[in-house]
Amino acid sequence: MSSNVLVELSDALADAAEKAGNATVLVNARRRMPASGIVYAPDLILTADHIVEREEGIKVIVANGTEVSARLAGRDPGSDLAVLKLERPGGVETVAEATKSPARLGQIALVLGRPSPNGIEASLGTVSAIGGPIQTGRGSMLERYIRTDSISYPGFSGGPLVAADGTVLGVNTSGLANGAAVTIPADIAWRIADTLVKHGRIQHGYLGIRSQTVEIPSALQKALQREQGTGLLIVGVENDSPASKGGLIVGDILVAVAGVPILHHDELFTRLDGDVVGKSTPIGVLRGGQPQTINVVVGER
């Protein structure tokens, strides 16, 4: 039979699975079943943190079936990402290509994994939700996440979500949402991986305040000279915390960090990242109805 759009789509999907599959590896770093990983650089594997239960003696099986030893190069339990370093000169040839166009709702996508030495495994679905920020089951905030309606087979954690052109849309894991599969978008995952390669870990900022979201009346918004509907009313400051040392007090309404408006808790969480840890950071507050900026040296959680 001659080719038609169905055959072309089918071939394209198989091509995408093959292309991304060549950059998808088996990661054997725990006692139970192996999981998957993505070739992030010739000698680096990006995978899920929760499947790495030992730091040494990790075995990676690459696309051509070769087994390579690896060790942990960096991990961020909060985002459930880890980077492994291959102990082989030259590394592997095929490196995964992160997408340049972020996932779109309704887009078809392949979930890939290499849970066994016998070859790549795949399932097909569509991007069914893009959301965030959410609090993960690991006590951190994930700015954005992708969900699909495809089947995640055992051992798929650490593997890629793949667009029809074979580029990687994100990293799949069952470790962030009580065992349900979610995908960490590629731009976030690659950014975290960059930091892990450089520093071995991700820093999370800490102020030492308790707060609740409150409405900012229009008069105070005028004082702020911007439209900002909510802020964080500080209802408690821990002794000797970065906040207390910097001079934040109960009753302040926190409205910005480093010039970025903060409307909700999750935005504060996201903003207090490695970029501000250890640095004197301007915190915008409303105190007695007047906007003020108070410099706080952000601590590390």
Add this chain to the structure above:
Amino acid sequence: MNFNGTFTQVIDELVQRVMPALVIVRGHRFGAGAGIVWDANGLILTNNHVVGRRTPIVILQNDHEYESRLLARDPDVDLALLSIDATDLTPLQPAPVPPRVGEMVFAFGHPWGQRNTVTRGIVSALVSAQNRRGDTLPVVRSDAPLAPGNSGGPLVNAKGEVVGVNAMIIGGDQSVSIAASVAKDFVTKVLARKKSEERTPVDML
């Protein structure tokens, strides 16, 4: 380009082409499986476990019912070959090459007694399953939903060629299909043996 129209149309064409080769195989008192018209002159391929102790009844798409003859059955590959007295049937062709992971597949069958269903998926993995004898058997795993009643039906590719015979039970895994190569070998062996039997007097066996 009217992509949607074209796409729907080619899927419809695929279903129209494959469906005539899908049959019902009633081999047990309760429940039924599916079967594949394997040649124009009445060869029907199905799962061994679909064929019980009774003479299986084969029901074609035109609702004609046939008492079949059991030519051969092999529990180790979970395949059985039946023959019915019919001609001019529309058979399916096995795919000449193994499928690729990621390619689209369609499962045809009668899950839970629901007649003539089509479920869509992709090839998830090409793996080996172990049968009771300890032999390994190439199977095609897909993410197409299968249920009892899909057994014995075809898993076809985008061209409508058979890439597997659906069988849920091998190795306890869900949604697996016996690779078309196994089915092809099985049929070839059965037909070769039948031919030699026809030439050989029965008392010499």
